[in-house]
Amino acid sequence: MLFTELIPLVKELSHTDKLLLIHFLAAELLKESSLVSLDAEDKVASLGLYDSFEAAAVLAKALAEEKAATHG
Template identity: 75%
Template sequence: MSLIDLTPLLKELSYSDKLLLLHFLVAELLKESGLNPLEIQDRDNVASQGLYDSFEAAAVLAKALAEEKVPTHG
């Protein structure tokens, strides 16, 4: 299956699934290049890593959003 065949399917993925796919692809590229990511994880376990259950990441994001200064116009 080529990338052209996959593109319509990839566009249908949810935002979180696209992030998981990106994580998987980066891990594969690192592995193929002989580089080791900071956390080596089983590629079959990528979907269960928990973008849905990452409370620590949610807290960091909430803090960053709270600290973000919204520019005012006018």
């Protein structure tokens, strides 16, 4: 698949999936550069924004602020 064929597909991804794609690409580049061991690959695949308690707290705060601003 050509890079130009990937662009429209990447544009359709959600914000979260785009961040996960960036993380995946960075890990692949590091691995190809021998900067990350091959056994770290499983750890990289298991990391995700869905498991981040800090991200959940930030999102909850942002939603609360938006609700307060919208509904007074």
